[in-house]
Amino acid sequence: MSRDTALVSADWAEKNLDAPGVVFVEVDEDTSAYDTGHIAGAIKLDWKTDLQDPIRRDFVNKSQFEALLSERGISNDDTVILYGGNNNWFAAYAYWYFKLYGHGDVKLLDGGRKKWELDARPLVKDAVTRPATQYVASEPDNSIRAFRDEVVAAIGTKNLVDVRSPDEYAGRLLAPAHLPQEQAQRGGHIPTAISVPWSKAANEDGTFKSDDELRKLYGEAGLDDGKETIAYCRIGERSSHSWFVLQELLGHRNVKNYDGSWTEYGSLIGVPIALGDEPGEA
Amino acid sequence: MTAPTAAGCAAPDQAAPLPAGIDLEKETVITGVVHSGQGEAVPGAYVRLLDSTGEFTAEVVTSPAGQFRFFAAPGTWTLRALSRHGNGDVAVTAGRGITEVTLTVAD
Numbered sequence: 448m449s450r451d452t453a454l455v456s457a458d459w460a461e462k463n464l465d466a467p468g469v470v471f472v473e474v475d476e477d478t479s480a481y482d483t484g485h486i487a488g489a490i491k492l493d494w495k496t497d498l499q500d501p502i503r504r505d506f507v508n509k510s511q512f513e514a515l516l517s518e519r520g521i522s523n524d525d526t527v528i529l530y531g532g533n534n535n536w537f538a539a540y541a542y543w544y545f546k547l548y549g550h551g552d553v554k555l556l557d558g559g560r561k562k563w564e565l566d567a568r569p570l571v572k573d574a575v576t577r578p579a580t581q582y583v584a585s586e587p588d589n590s591i592r593a594f595r596d597e598v599v600a601a602i603g604t605k606n607l608v609d610v611r612s613p614d615e616y617a618g619r620l621l622a623p624a625h626l627p628q629e630q631a632q633r634g635g636h637i638p639t640a641i642s643v644p645w646s647k648a649a650n651e652d653g654t655f656k657s658d659d660e661l662r663k664l665y666g667e668a669g670l671d672d673g674k675e676t677i678a679y680c681r682i683g684e685r686s687s688h689s690w691f692v693l694q695e696l697l698g699h700r701n702v703k704n705y706d707g708s709w710t711e712y713g714s715l716i717g718v719p720i721a722l723g724d725e726p727g728e729a
Numbered sequence: 730m731t732a733p734t735a736a737g738c739a740a741p742d743q744a745a746p747l748p749a750g751i752d753l754e755k756e757t758v759i760t761g762v763v764h765s766g767q768g769e770a771v772p773g774a775y776v777r778l779l780d781s782t783g784e785f786t787a788e789v790v791t792s793p794a795g796q797f798r799f800f801a802a803p804g805t806w807t808l809r810a811l812s813r814h815g816n817g818d819v820a821v822t823a824g825r826g827i828t829e830v831t832l833t834v835a836d
Contacts, residue, residue, distance in 0.1 A: 477790070497796060532790065565812070612780070612784065614802060620786075620801075623786070
């Protein structure tokens with residue numbers, strides 16, 4: 448994968464709003480944002496109600512994903528352009544799902560909603576409906592998904608990349624600072640995880656930094672190209688953003704997103720936790 | 730929704746109540762309004778909370794009345810706003826409870 452196959456610019460998007468076989472999909476952290484205006488023709492996926500299992504703590508399974516995309520009118524051979532608020536966090540999260548379930552052609556809109564709005568590009572409030580399809584998903588590709596036991600086993604052996612803010616990494620905050628801080632889990636990070644906040648991979652307008660800047664960022668942070676990598680954050684959406692950078696833009700292999708992330712790890716009984724600004728010992 | 734009043738003499742903001750269950754003995758809330766150079770509230774501005782080293786910590790979009798809110802920790806922070814009307818920065822020292830800030834953007 449590379450920037451050319453995984454990313455489209457706002458200019459490209461604006462010229463291809465009506466292109467056949469191209470479906471724009473908005474995925475926001477603030478799930479009401481779509482209704483205040485969206486890119487013309489874009490449908491909405493709600494990361495909570497559409498993309499999570501309603502009962503178990505897990506995301507939608509293969510048949511749930513098939514039912515969702517069929518009902519929303521996305522075909523297997525459509526080019527899906529994902530975008531959203533908050534610097535594409537949840538759009539990147541959805542991108543990871545599309546890859547996990549084997550969608551052929553999916554891309555992120557560089558800069559997401561923020562760049563689109565700051566550029567004063569048009570948003571509309573029209574309701575969008577698409578004819579239903581018969582979407583068929585692949586079996587989940589767990590080569591891009593990490594589970595808790597392999598995360599614990601990765602301490603001191605694989606690259607662990609904590610992409611939360613420095614204060615969350617150190618244990619001074621338990622959640623990003625636009626959310627309340629009271630949580631059940633303990634603060635801190637997985638021992639030996641390096642801290643590379645997701646935000647260092649993005650420019651202020653939400654676009655991704657250049658490949659050279661990104662390579663330098665992870666190189667200087669101590670990421671070892673020769674090892675497998677697991678990225679995590681609090682609930683797995685910011686680490687989808689960093690997973691996208693490492694695997695889809697920079698073309699690293701063997702990068703996994705740990706979607707259980709800190710809300711799972713920080714609640715486990717008996718696992719090691721490091722506090723403070725240093726990675727800590729295995 | 731009530732319009733925000735001028736900086737420094739704002740009544741407690743009724744337009745964006747804190748979520749139920751927020752304990753102000755524990756939470757460090759930084760809240761305020763983004764104004765344009767002409768003193769008008771700026772809805773849809775992107776407000777970024779940067780830590781004492783300038784590192785990004787969080788980002789929100791202002792409400793129709795230009796309001797924003799963060800749950801931070803005691804310490805020194807920078808707020809930076811991006812908008813179609815221009816950008817702006819302000820430094821904030823916050824402790825537990827609510828700290829109110831006015832942030833002005835200009836071309």
